[in-house]
Amino acid sequence: MSSIRVTGLRVRHRKTLALDSLDLTLGTGVHGLLGPNGAGKTSLIRVLATVARPDAGRVELLGEDTAGHRGLAGVRRRLGYLPQDFGYYPGFTVREFVAYVAWLKDMPAARVPAAVERAVARVGLADRIDAKVRTLSGGMVRRVGIAQAVVNDPAVLLLDEPTAGLDPEQRVEFRELLRELGTSATVVVSTHLVEDVAAACTEVTLLDAGRIAYRGTPEALTRLGEASDGPGDHPIERGYTAALRAHRAPGAREAVR
Template identity: 75%
Template sequence: MSSDKGGGVTVSGLTVRHRRTLALDAVDLDFAPGVHGLLGPNGAGKTSLIRVLATVAAPTAGRVSLLGGDISNHRERTEARRRLGYLPQEFGYYPGFTVREFVAYVAWLKEMPAASVPGAVERVVERVGLADRIDAKVKSLSGGMIRRVGIAQALVNDPALLLLDEPTAGLDPEQRFEFRALLRDVGTASTVIVSTHLVEDVATACTEVTLLDAGRVAYRGTPGELSALGDERRPGQEADPLGDNPIERGYTTVLRSHRQLLPEARR
């Protein structure tokens, strides 16, 4: 298990149960600095994993180490929260705040030094392309702009661990291209975990892919390795029911193979 205080995640035997539903089933994973894509169908356990790593949900069983600390320990969990950034699927905000005020409020929640907050807010808002709207009310922004405010608040404390759940929802193609470049930049020094349904985001931004299915790890590897699993095309075939490109076909191939190994009750 890593003891690197700079960034890293290890989960051992991680189990999450929601009433009668087993969302994660004794999962073992580790994430080093870099950009990691988390793929899987609805109900695969992606959001459950992200929420546990963000310390907003407790595991039913298993051990979680974030940035060298065991989050079952209150002091180490509090320290991890100061050093992580999190954007959930449903991003809550105060509509009456300006962009500047809201991102500064999150910086305050992260207990950033007061003197560093104004500069940090301006830098991160510029990074997400909203410098010209920094004093606009959040409620006046478009859906895509609000999503970028969400990305800004997740980045304001220069996190060692960045957790993003469907971050490109509402972004147009140009904004998604810029976002992928931002991810690659952040991932040079931090551990970035991105849960998404968009395999093209994973193909272009991520160094590693984890595919979850029915609460278990179905695949772990690079985007290139996943693409290679879908690279085979039959001669003369114009369309492929498994997907429009190699990584989509690889994704579907892995899921179908994994489901053959699942107990009947979990398919």
């Protein structure tokens, strides 16, 4: 069963078409969402998180149509979401903030303390759980954001630029967490870092100007790069560039496979 099904999705920001008749189906696993600035990645994540509404099209999450209010509250309880611009209460401790988000998600009160400690430990902040959020570094705050997104063990986890501010060691640990989460949940990671996709994702969707330019595995994108002499330090980076160029070529009718 697909956790996410998008059909004919259109999102417009004033006069700009951010997503153009997008069709996309995602199931269990870690799905990397790549693309240049303005490709529509954040617009898609926001619609999937139910914080923005599309101008046209159909979005089904966990078998529920998000256009109506019936069932939407239940879907939101099963979502995890980290926006690119993560808002938080600086006067809260890490424990208090993650517990607050658990409360917003209607988690049973008896489950919250253990769930909070587990989520904070998963992002490597167990020793700072009672520190005020305002005392943390930028990378630590980002990890608090990841903790609040996973506290309810979501069936669908949506992460927009989650590794921003993380150092190399933290990014490696985060990739391990993604792989663990992807065994039982549908995880969508929007990122500019192609190497994160190569290391952690089971599938790649490349957006360009609101349309799908490529869908496939990281391994297939790497093979595409190995056959290309385009720019990039690594094969998967060259594959990214090759897929974009193929999509933009005059007369191109479908995404590179």
